[in-house]
Amino acid sequence: MGKAISKSGPVRALGAMSGTSLDGVDVAVLETDGQAIFGFGEVGYRAYSSEERAVLRAALGQWSGDAVTAAARVVEAAHVELMRDHLDVDLIGFHGQTVAHAPRLQGTLQVGDGSVLAEALGRPVVWDFRSDDVSMGGEGAPLAPFFHHACAQYIGATEPLCFLNLGGVGNLTYVDPRVARPEDAGALLAFDTGPANAPINDFLQARLGLQMDEGGKVASGGTVEHGALELFLAEPYFSRMPPKSLDRNDFPEMIGLVSELSDADATATLTAMCAAAVAQGMEHCPEPPKRLLVTGGGRHNPVLMEMLRVSLDCPVEPVEAVGLDGDMLEAQAFAYLAVRVARGLATSAPRTTGVRACVGGGILTVPDGWSMRAG
Numbered sequence: 001m002g003k004a005i006s007k008s009g010p011v012r013a014l015g016a017m018s019g020t021s022l023d024g025v026d027v028a029v030l031e032t033d034g035q036a037i038f039g040f041g042e043v044g045y046r047a048y049s050s051e052e053r054a055v056l057r058a059a060l061g062q063w064s065g066d067a068v069t070a071a072a073r074v075v076e077a078a079h080v081e082l083m084r085d086h087l088d089v090d091l092i093g094f095h096g097q098t099v100a101h102a103p104r105l106q107g108t109l110q111v112g113d114g115s116v117l118a119e120a121l122g123r124p125v126v127w128d129f130r131s132d133d134v135s136m137g138g139e140g141a142p143l144a145p146f147f148h149h150a151c152a153q154y155i156g157a158t159e160p161l162c163f164l165n166l167g168g169v170g171n172l173t174y175v176d177p178r179v180a181r182p183e184d185a186g187a188l189l190a191f192d193t194g195p196a197n198a199p200i201n202d203f204l205q206a207r208l209g210l211q212m213d214e215g216g217k218v219a220s221g222g223t224v225e226h227g228a229l230e231l232f233l234a235e236p237y238f239s240r241m242p243p244k245s246l247d248r249n250d251f252p253e254m255i256g257l258v259s260e261l262s263d264a265d266a267t268a269t270l271t272a273m274c275a276a277a278v279a280q281g282m283e284h285c286p287e288p289p290k291r292l293l294v295t296g297g298g299r300h301n302p303v304l305m306e307m308l309r310v311s312l313d314c315p316v317e318p319v320e321a322v323g324l325d326g327d328m329l330e331a332q333a334f335a336y337l338a339v340r341v342a343r344g345l346a347t348s349a350p351r352t353t354g355v356r357a358c359v360g361g362g363i364l365t366v367p368d369g370w371s372m373r374a375g
């Protein structure tokens with residue numbers, strides 16, 4: 001008899017995220033029934049080599065063709081290599097790598113074929129999480145908010161709070177934990193705040209050959225150029241009502257705004273742009289949140305964290321303050337969402353992506369010998 005995916009009770013899912021900063025693949029195990037979090041399991045990371053990263057970068061902004069195919073093969077191979085060591089699970093949630101995102105125009109594209117993973121790893125795989133949401137009028141992003149709601153319940157929050165992810169792009173989730181289910185009115189509001197680490201990385205790569213502003217060292221020696229900051233904040237995106245989402249390279253003129261500045265001043269200004277976009281976004285919260293919990297690589301940048309603290313009225317802390325793992329929250333989110341998709345539960349709602357009605361987005365590919373257990 002083949003193996004079966006159960007339809008109720010907690011299962012172990014392995015989530016995987018390859019984020020917009022193109023640094024590598026994160027995987028994390030989560031125990032969940034698709035609603036509550038029952039526990040967190042092992043985590044893993046595999047960096048992309050510089051050759052692999054160049055292949056991914058070459059595909060950015062493209063919807064088809066050889067560059068996209070080559071990127072997909074890199075993504076699949078990296079995931080299979082990493083996931084082979086983490087297979088004590090019932091199900092896999094595979095986000096893939098976003099190479100293009102224009103939900104109102106061509107759609108959204110995450111490369112990497114989940115059926116390749118299902119075949120190679122012998123586990124059911126949920127993938128292509130964003131397309132259904134886009135076809136139902138949504139932004140296709142952000143998708144972590146339903147998981148943020150579960151995290152708020154898990155940590156016992158009783159008042160509204162925000163989660164802020166500072167990856168290549170920034171995204172904010174307002175959670176009211178007093179509303180029991182994430183799909184119910186008032187539970188969530190979510191959107192991308194603006195560019196976060198991607199422009200800092202891209203600028204420092206071009207100017208100094210650095211991959212990032214480690215510890216905020218470059219920015220800490222600089223002064224923010226307020227004229228450039230104001231020009232940036234005049235972008236119509238910031239006054240648009242949420243939900244709304246961004247592609248990694250949606251603000252190409254940002255680097256131009258700082259190109260005449262010194263390395264330190266330019267980095268400080270790009271860092272301030274990220275923080276100011278968050279502060280502007282926070283004004284959309286339906287109620288002032290009690291705290292802002294920061295996840296993603298940007299929480300390791302003390303200059304960015306301090307800029308957020310001075311511009312916001314609530315405490316700003318890394319998610320570690322409540323016992324969560326800020327390097328793995330997105331991978332855990334896709335483990336959580338995979339279980340929801342496999343069980344027919346929604347993964348986005350009108351107030352998280354702008355989708356017309358709650359939708360559970362994703363493809364479930366079941367390898368040979370597996371089936372769904374009824375009930």
Ligand SMILES: Nc1ncnc2c1ncn2[C@@H]1O[C@H](COP(=O)(O)OP(=O)(O)OP(=O)(O)O)[C@@H](O)[C@H]1O
Pocket residue numbers: 018019020021022023165166167168169170197198200201211212213214215216295296297298300301330
């Ligand atoms: N010690 C550090 N100091 C400063 N910045 C850091 C540090 N560690 C990570 N970062 C920044 O965080 C980035 C990685 O963040 P993260 O892994 O959350 O991004 P991602 O998941 O790829 O992006 P996204 O969430 O947009 O998909 C790095 O590229 C770097 O810019």
Ligand SMILES: CC(=O)N[C@H]1[C@@H]2OC[C@@H](O2)[C@@H](O)[C@@H]1O[C@H](C)C(=O)O
Pocket residue numbers: 019020098101108140141142143144145165167168169170171192245246330
């Ligand atoms: C299209 C896409 O891949 N968007 C990512 C990106 O990275 C951060 C931000 O922009 C967020 O909207 C999203 O990722 C997270 C995991 C999300 O969907 O919640």
